[in-house]
Amino acid sequence: MAAEETKQETLVTPPETQAKPTIEIQTNCLACGKPIRKLKRYYRDGKFYCSKKCWIKKVKTKQEKQ
Numbered sequence: 001m002a003a004e005e006t007k008q009e010t011l012v013t014p015p016e017t018q019a020k021p022t023i024e025i026q027t028n029c030l031a032c033g034k035p036i037r038k039l040k041r042y043y044r045d046g047k048f049y050c051s052k053k054c055w056i057k058k059v060k061t062k063q064e065k066q
């Protein structure tokens with residue numbers, strides 16, 4: 001009659017040393033997903049797009065959802 005409770009030793013997880021702050025750098029167009037080059041970019045409402053066309057596209061899709 002050995003009803004011994006198996007002790008579950010909690011494994012000590014090592015602290016993540018690679019805790020780098022995630023900085024979101026937008027490098028792709030929100031509309032088409034193409035990488036935006038530094039010279040060719042269209043900035044609107046705090047977001048980058050590769051062209052005005054893509055911005056309009058994004059705005060239109062937003063309006064349709066609402």
Ligand SMILES: [Zn+2]
Pocket residue numbers: 029030031032033034049050051054
């Ligand atoms: Zn685009």
